[in-house]
Amino acid sequence: MHHPKPASSVGILDFPALVRVRRDAARRHRLFQAPDLTYLFWESTLRCNLACKHCGSSCEARSDVPELTTDQVLGILDTIAQDFDAKRIFVSVTGGEPLLRHDLYTVIEHLSKLGMRSCIVTNGTLLGACQAARLVDCGMDTISISIDGTRELHEEVRGKGTYRKALAALSRAREAGVQLVEAITCVRPANLDKLEQIERAVTEAGAHAWRLITIDRMGRLARADDTQMWLEPPQVRQLLDFIETRRREIDKSGSPFRIQFSCGGFLGPRRELAVRPGDGQCFAGLCVASILCDGAVSACPSLPRSWAQGSALEERFSTIWRTRFQAFRDTSWRKTGVCADCSWWDVCRGGGLHERLAQPESFCWLERQEG
Numbered sequence: 001m002h003h004p005k006p007a008s009s010v011g012i013l014d015f016p017a018l019v020r021v022r023r024d025a026a027r028r029h030r031l032f033q034a035p036d037l038t039y040l041f042w043e044s045t046l047r048c049n050l051a052c053k054h055c056g057s058s059c060e061a062r063s064d065v066p067e068l069t070t071d072q073v074l075g076i077l078d079t080i081a082q083d084f085d086a087k088r089i090f091v092s093v094t095g096g097e098p099l100l101r102h103d104l105y106t107v108i109e110h111l112s113k114l115g116m117r118s119c120i121v122t123n124g125t126l127l128g129a130c131q132a133a134r135l136v137d138c139g140m141d142t143i144s145i146s147i148d149g150t151r152e153l154h155e156e157v158r159g160k161g162t163y164r165k166a167l168a169a170l171s172r173a174r175e176a177g178v179q180l181v182e183a184i185t186c187v188r189p190a191n192l193d194k195l196e197q198i199e200r201a202v203t204e205a206g207a208h209a210w211r212l213i214t215i216d217r218m219g220r221l222a223r224a225d226d227t228q229m230w231l232e233p234p235q236v237r238q239l240l241d242f243i244e245t246r247r248r249e250i251d252k253s254g255s256p257f258r259i260q261f262s263c264g265g266f267l268g269p270r271r272e273l274a275v276r277p278g279d280g281q282c283f284a285g286l287c288v289a290s291i292l293c294d295g296a297v298s299a300c301p302s303l304p305r306s307w308a309q310g311s312a313l314e315e316r317f318s319t320i321w322r323t324r325f326q327a328f329r330d331t332s333w334r335k336t337g338v339c340a341d342c343s344w345w346d347v348c349r350g351g352g353l354h355e356r357l358a359q360p361e362s363f364c365w366l367e368r369q370e371g
């Protein structure tokens with residue numbers, strides 16, 4: 001379904017969407033003045049049993065970045081539970097590969113005791129029935145597993161033998177009773193025409209949901225002008241068209257399966273609500289924070305590490321959140337370049353932060369759809 005009009009244009013039929021988009025934006029903008037922590041990433045390790053070609057964290061078997069000990073992690077989480085409303089905080093355990101941490105179950109169990117909900121983002125290769133059952137026993141209710149293509153295309157970036165294991169992990173998680181089993185696909189030119197097959201594979205394996213994302217120029221791809229990993233505007237439109245169509249068809253069919261696009265920027269009034277539910281823009285530092293592998297505290301693990309605002313080993317996490325996060329809440333520096341005269345500034349406020357820093361020439365999602 002090709003939209004003949006530019007992504008930024010508005011017609012009379014777009015009015016209801018526009019009202020919602022503006023209402024969502026107003027709610028997000030209030031958070032700049034009154035931040036409200038509800039989403040916490042824990043970058044559990046930067047080690048990984050894989051070394052994917054596109055890895056935005058440049059992970060491999062060993063890492064020089066020190067890791068928090070179990071006691072340090074639990075101690076930091078305790079202070080967070082004391083200083084915030086733990087029941088409203090969702091913790092996403094990411095990496096590296098979280099399943100390489102032998103204390104993963106201890107930490108997940110602790111999160112549950114504190115009243116926080118949790119998920120892990122994993123490559124799935126180390127998740128068997130036992131691991132899945134243990135995670136459920138510890139109270140984890142969501143799991144996101146990366147599936148980057150059909151077998152050949154997944155293994156082209158993730159390595160031989162990884163596809164079968166990742167798909168099996170979706171099934172094991174579902175069988176173990178994980179409440180939300182999500183597949184995540186990094187879309188690149190090579191797998192763009194295979195989305196139907198990928199959808200079939202992940203649904204057959206038991207996924208409840210499927211999130212499609214694009215690849216940022218971070219980590220191993222930092223500053224790379226890699227045409228194999230980057231979608232040009234017609235390809236971005238093809239991806240968004242696919243998601244929009246499938247969301248509509250799935251809605252009509254009454255199936256509970258959920259598909260959504262994920263990026264930190266504004267997609268335009270027509271696209272924004274057609275490819276994802278509600279406000280999917282960047283909340284870094286507004287309701288999202290991260291504990292990095294070594295205890296540094298940042299807004300989002302995808303930001304350059306120089307953006308960390310202190311260490312939870314030296315200061316209370318809540319002090320850093322309250323007094324040092326100004327850098328994430330001041331958007332004045334973002335009203336420059338393409339954003340300087342943008343009529344959508346009030347809705348968007350300069351795009352997704354990590355995307356802006358990773359690819360300063362092409363972070364605007366209105367521009368990424370044009371041409």
Ligand SMILES: C[S@@+](CC[C@H](N)C(=O)[O-])C[C@H]1O[C@@H](n2cnc3c(N)ncnc32)[C@H](O)[C@@H]1O
Pocket residue numbers: 048054055056057094095096097098121122123124144145146184186213214215216217218219221
């Ligand atoms: C860094 S990984 C960590 C979790 C786990 N090791 C995995 O691969 O799922 C978290 C997510 O980021 C995605 N990712 C990796 N490199 C990326 C990049 N350059 N741009 C966008 N997403 C990326 C992965 O595919 C995965 O879904």
Ligand code: SF4
Pocket residue numbers: 048049050051052054055056057058059060095096097123
């Ligand atoms: S994307 Fe995930 S699985 Fe692949 S190297 Fe990075 S951390 Fe490991």
Ligand code: SF4
Pocket residue numbers: 265266338339340342343344345348349350351363364365366367
């Ligand atoms: S130009 Fe800037 S403010 Fe406008 S939509 Fe693009 S990223 Fe957002």
